[in-house]
Amino acid sequence: MTARPHAKSPRALPGAFGRAFSMERLPGLVGQMVLLVAIAWLAWHGIANFIGNARALGVSIGFGFLRNEAGFEIAQSMISFGPASSYRDAIVVATLNSLLVVVLASGLGTLVALCVAFGRLSTHPLIRGASSLYVEVFRNIPMLLQIFFWYFSALALLPGVADSYELGAVLLNNRGLFLPRLLLTSTALWALMAALLAFVLLSIALVRAVRLRFGPLVLVFFSAVMLALCLAPLIVIHVQFGLDRPTVEGFNVGGGFALLPELIALTLGLSIYNSAFLAEIFRAGILSVPRGQTEAAATVGLTGVRAAFLVTLPQAMRLALPPAAGQYQTLAKASSLAAAIGYPDIMQIVGGTVLSQTGQALEAMALVVLLYAAINLVIALAVNLVNRRLFRAGRR
Known part of the structure; x- marks a missing residue:
């Protein structure tokens, strides 16, 4: 009878795993560590060199300048901004x-x-x-x-301010497109946000009600309640809303949003x-x-x-x-x-x-x-x- 080959001892597996790790994974990990150290060294010396040159030139470092007055205008701004702004x-x-x-x-x-x-x-x-x-x-x-x-070509062909295209409350000329702007007080703004939030939440609830297959009468009643809850904040403060329409004023356009x-x-x-x-x-x-x-x-x-x-x-x-x-x-x-x-x-x-x-x-x-x-x-x-x-x- 031929002798069976001896099975490998379980104790030999950790050693084999260690050799495989050292031959395959370890060189890659060492290379990555060397690369990270080199990048950190370059970044450190670059920052130190910049700080030394800035101090030699008397240039301040940091973001404290963000609090200073800007002193310039911006042609288009979605919030209030002027030369006195920071x-x-x-x-x-x-x-x-x-x-x-x-x-x-x-x-x-x-x-x-x-x-x-x-x-x-x-x-x-x-x-x-x-x-x-x-x-x-x-x-x-x-x-x-x-x-x-x-x-430089297409928009330059638009007429001047005096000959602006009027599309209802909208004006179009070579100065741009002028849209009416909604004037809101702080109370009206909060009411509008409440109405939008109510609309989103109730819309989600309505979608879930449709998925649950409620009857048509229930859906109609739910939709009416949703509409009333969304419009209630707006109806209460309707007098605080206003519309600023753009108008031609000589060689310029006043009002509205440009x-x-x-x-x-x-x-x-x-x-x-x-x-x-x-x-x-x-x-x-x-x-x-x-x-x-x-x-x-x-x-x-x-x-x-x-x-x-x-x-x-x-x-x-x-x-x-x-x-x-x-x-x-x-x-x-x-x-x-x-x-x-x-x-x-x-x-x-x-x-x-x-x-x-x-x-x-x-x-x-x-x-x-x-x-x-x-x-x-x-x-x-x-x-x-x-x-x-x-x-x-x-x-x-």
């Missing part, structure tokens, strides 16, 4: 202006991208050809060139350029939906548009949102091109005016980096929350 207020105004551009361009770009994506999948040859031409043309023209076109030509050009340039890429992302997501889903929607009587929004889009967005999030972040970072046409955004105000007046180059550019990073992280968080909700809805 640099901190200027940074807040610049951030709000950048957020306004990002929100407007993202919303408009998404709507255009959805239309173009469905147009490229249309059976009509003219619509399909026009949508394909849109994508191929606008995604191959540099974004800065498109912004220059809208600012959207500068720089804002319009930047919004159009960013939205059109990025919509060409978003359209391809959405089209890929739509093509990933099985054909049986649309056929099933047709069998229950859903038309093309209703089937697209109720059946196709919710499933397509699960795959399209992650790459679309990267495109939205690209749009947010590209909004820094506003400095090329003088729009008062983060790069123009913080990285330009504040830096040149205070001489705090490192602090100003650090704020620019942190603000843009924060905006992109918020976009990523919002898209992830929406995507997670879509996946939860798909599992039900």
Whole structure:
């Protein structure tokens, strides 16, 4: 009889594991530690060198300058701002202006991208050809060139203030788009916020009631109560609301809220350029939906548009949102091109005016980096929350 080979002793396993760890994992960990130490050493010496040079030149270091008086005006401000305001207020105004551009361009770009994506999948040859031409043309023209076109060519053709286009309470001329502004007292503002909060909470409750399949009479009664609760705060203080309409006053426009030509050009340039890429992302997501889903929607009587929004889009967005999030972040970072046409955004105000007046180059550019990073992280968080909700809805 042949002797059986002796089984390996369990005591030998820790030694074998240790040898495998030292041969495979340990060199990589050592390399990472060496790299981290080198980066920390370079960062420490860079900071020490900067502090030494600043002290030698008599330049102050820190963010104490944010409390100082700014001493300049900002052409567009969503909050009250004047020369007596601080640099901190200027940074807040610049951030709000950048957020306004990002929100407007993202919303408009998404709507255009959805239309173009469905147009490229249309059976009509003219619509399909026009949508394909849109994508191929606008995604191959540099974004800065498109912004220059809208600012120096298209908007320059608008009439002067005296010959403004009047669209009800809205004025449009070469100075920008002037919209009516709602005048609110502090009490009216709190009442409006209470009404919006009541509307959101009651809408969520109504959706849950529909899912629980309450009777039609209960839903009608619940909707009436929801409407009354939302309108009650507004009815109580209706006398405190006012509307400030823009009016032509000689060679200027008084009243209202102005959207500068720089804002319009930047919004159009960013939205059109990025919509060409978003359209391809959405089209890929739509093509990933099985054909049986649309056929099933047709069998229950859903038309093309209703089937697209109720059946196709919710499933397509699960795959399209992650790459679309990267495109939205690209749009947010590209909004820094506003400095090329003088729009008062983060790069123009913080990285330009504040830096040149205070001489705090490192602090100003650090704020620019942190603000843009924060905006992109918020976009990523919002898209992830929406995507997670879509996946939860798909599992039900």
